[in-house]
Amino acid sequence: MRILACIKRVPITGGRIVLTDDARAIDTRHLGFTMSPHEECGVEEAVRIIETNGGDSVVLTLGPSEAVEQLRDAMALGIDRAIHLLTDDQEWDGEATAAALTEAIQSDEATSGRFDLIFFGNESADSAGFQVGARVARALGRYCATGLKGVSVEGSSVRCEQEVEGGRDVYVLPLPAVLTVKEGLNLPRYPSVPGRMRARSKPVAVSTPLRPEPQLELVRLIVPAGQGRQAEVLGSGAAAAPAVVEVLRKAGVL
Amino acid sequence: MVLVLVEHSEANPTDPSLQALTLARSFGQPVHALLVGAAADLSEHGVSVTHVAEHVALGSFAPDAWAAILGEVAGRLSASAVIAAGTERGNEVIARLAARTGLPFAANCIAVSPGPPVTVTRLRWGGSLLEEARLHGSHALITVAPHVVPVEPSPMPADIERFTPDLSDEDLLVRVVEHVAALGGGVSLTEAKVVVSGGRGVGSKEGFAMIEELAGLLGAAVGCSRAVTSAGWRPHTDQVGQTGTKVAPEVYIACGISGATQHMAGLKGAKRILAINTDPEAPMMLNADYAVVGDLKEIVPAISAEIRKSR
Numbered sequence: 425m426r427i428l429a430c431i432k433r434v435p436i437t438g439g440r441i442v443l444t445d446d447a448r449a450i451d452t453r454h455l456g457f458t459m460s461p462h463e464e465c466g467v468e469e470a471v472r473i474i475e476t477n478g479g480d481s482v483v484l485t486l487g488p489s490e491a492v493e494q495l496r497d498a499m500a501l502g503i504d505r506a507i508h509l510l511t512d513d514q515e516w517d518g519e520a521t522a523a524a525l526t527e528a529i530q531s532d533e534a535t536s537g538r539f540d541l542i543f544f545g546n547e548s549a550d551s552a553g554f555q556v557g558a559r560v561a562r563a564l565g566r567y568c569a570t571g572l573k574g575v576s577v578e579g580s581s582v583r584c585e586q587e588v589e590g591g592r593d594v595y596v597l598p599l600p601a602v603l604t605v606k607e608g609l610n611l612p613r614y615p616s617v618p619g620r621m622r623a624r625s626k627p628v629a630v631s632t633p634l635r636p637e638p639q640l641e642l643v644r645l646i647v648p649a650g651q652g653r654q655a656e657v658l659g660s661g662a663a664a665a666p667a668v669v670e671v672l673r674k675a676g677v678l
Numbered sequence: 679m680v681l682v683l684v685e686h687s688e689a690n691p692t693d694p695s696l697q698a699l700t701l702a703r704s705f706g707q708p709v710h711a712l713l714v715g716a717a718a719d720l721s722e723h724g725v726s727v728t729h730v731a732e733h734v735a736l737g738s739f740a741p742d743a744w745a746a747i748l749g750e751v752a753g754r755l756s757a758s759a760v761i762a763a764g765t766e767r768g769n770e771v772i773a774r775l776a777a778r779t780g781l782p783f784a785a786n787c788i789a790v791s792p793g794p795p796v797t798v799t800r801l802r803w804g805g806s807l808l809e810e811a812r813l814h815g816s817h818a819l820i821t822v823a824p825h826v827v828p829v830e831p832s833p834m835p836a837d838i839e840r841f842t843p844d845l846s847d848e849d850l851l852v853r854v855v856e857h858v859a860a861l862g863g864g865v866s867l868t869e870a871k872v873v874v875s876g877g878r879g880v881g882s883k884e885g886f887a888m889i890e891e892l893a894g895l896l897g898a899a900v901g902c903s904r905a906v907t908s909a910g911w912r913p914h915t916d917q918v919g920q921t922g923t924k925v926a927p928e929v930y931i932a933c934g935i936s937g938a939t940q941h942m943a944g945l946k947g948a949k950r951i952l953a954i955n956t957d958p959e960a961p962m963m964l965n966a967d968y969a970v971v972g973d974l975k976e977i978v979p980a981i982s983a984e985i986r987k988s989r
């Protein structure tokens with residue numbers, strides 16, 4: 425089988441989000457970065473399916489030069505090679521991102537064969553557009569299932585489970601298919617030291633797509649006002665237990 | 679006019695869809711509703727025409743078919759915007775409509791001004807950050823973040839128009855073929871009146887015994903942070919936050935959780951937060967209503983003992 429996982433690099437924002445002076449981005453000077461969590465599960469799933477069925481796996485991202493770190497992280501988990509669509513620091517909207525990814529997928533498939541499955545996160549952790557997977561699927565003419573917490577390949581089809589109120593809805597799609605997944609699909613492994621070593625020498629193909637004018641144009645970001653809670657310190661250590669019970673009683677839950 | 683996809687459960691419109699109808703009125707244009715499968719009473723919600731799509735194949739959810747129907751009706755009526763609730767289904771259907779039409783799609787909006795260009799305020803980072811954005815396209819596709827915009831009634835008699843959409847086999851291929859019911863048991867995290875939640879500070883899988891004990895005494899659900907699920911101490915179904923579950927209890931008890939923005943994104947509906955942490959400066963302690971400073975391994979069992987004593 426051939427499997428592709430599409431990922432996005434996002435900042436780890438910690439306890440409080442701080443914006444740049446022009447309010448068009450998060451000030452990331454003091455922040456670490458990670459792969460968006462839903463996509464990490466997509467990568468893990470891709471690696472597991474290849475471990476069971478054999479074949480090869482590719483990771484694809486559109487992002488700044490530093491996003492190679494997240495591509496290496498994916499390869500440390502077991503992905504074979506990477507494609508990096510290099511951007512400057514500007515935001516790309518969902519339509520532009522999908523168009524660039526579609527082109528990269530088509531050109532990789534032209535030389536290496538069709539991907540049986542393409543994984544996306546259901547939505548990225550930062551801009552949360554909820555649309556890139558669906559747009560790429562349509563452009564490639566493939567069926568798509570979204571928001572999945574269960575995926576199993578069964579012969580030439582894939583059984584997909586979506587969490588809904590009261591249980592799970594099941595879809596069965598023929599391969600090739602595009603799937604968008606959510607955290608909880610699996611528990612991603614920690615990369616091993618040998619895995620990290622191997623990732624360093626795995627190939628990364630780089631190209632630089634042109635950014636079209638956005639259809640969804642970011643004007644500015646706003647940090648919402650806090651909920652205005654004023655913490656009342658009830659005390660410290662075990663001695664605070666009676667005060668806690670009093671609070672629970674007043675809240676009507678005891 | 680603007681067209682709103684109204685989700686319903688046995689002909690009762692869902693709250694997020696009523697919120698979407700309220701926000702749709704910001705366009706200052708007639709609002710039409712589209713329902714799949716059954717008509718609902720929308721006479722209190724400012725809808726002038728309710729379109730009801732009926733088709734034998736629509737007994738189970740088929741997202742491409744829903745997108746096709748929405749596109750067909752929007753095209754026939756020259757809708758200037760198509761709007762849905764920012765639920766899993768709403769976002770999924772509008773994303774597919776965006777894919778079919780190449781139109782811009784702004785997900786999880788909390789405010790809209792008609793423009794041109796249409797300008798929205800939308801949620802990023804699970805609501806920890808807002809974005810103001812413009813949509814450049816002949817039509818706007820929008821979903822409305824659930825439980826942010828209050829429903830404002832606006833009585834108006836609505837005409838009901840039933841129709842049978844033309845659907846291709848392709849549009850019906852992706853559809854729900856089976857529903858697996860969740861295993862019952864335990865208090866549901868989304869509905870619990872009290873949630874006792876543990877973070878990395880709990881220290882181990884075994885450490886959760888004291889969290890469970892307190893939860894048991896309170897009839898509470900157990901929650902946790904992502905640090906805990908990543909370590910494999912608890913299943914992901916217990917995780918609270920942006921990529922976990924959003925909770926709305928009367929009291930949320932956060933034990934050894936630092937209060938990262940992605941965790942707090944799951945607590946917007948919590949009435950009161952009680953934080954237990956060794957670090958009085960932890961963001962969770964600063965953003966709580968009540969704080970207890972110290973080691974949760976002493977404090978949590980002491981609270982359980984105190985509850986037992988008081989019974």
Ligand SMILES: Cc1cc2nc3c(=O)[nH]c(=O)nc-3n(C[C@H](O)[C@H](O)[C@H](O)COP(=O)(O)OP(=O)(O)OC[C@H]3O[C@@H](n4cnc5c(N)ncnc54)[C@H](O)[C@@H]3O)c2cc1C
Pocket residue numbers: 434435436437438458460461549876877878879880902903904905906917918919920921922923933934935936937938939940941944954955956957960972973974975
């Ligand atoms: C895109 C993205 C999405 C995310 N989504 C989520 C999400 O949905 N939910 C989520 O929870 N996180 C999420 N995270 C992770 C989040 O950023 C934090 O890393 C995580 O919430 C930290 O968990 P924690 O508070 O348990 O651990 P830490 O941040 O390590 O905090 C542990 C706390 O315990 C206290 N402590 C230690 N020992 C004790 C003791 N004995 N007694 C009392 N207190 C003690 C410490 O003072 C500290 O405050 C996400 C991150 C990213 C980047």
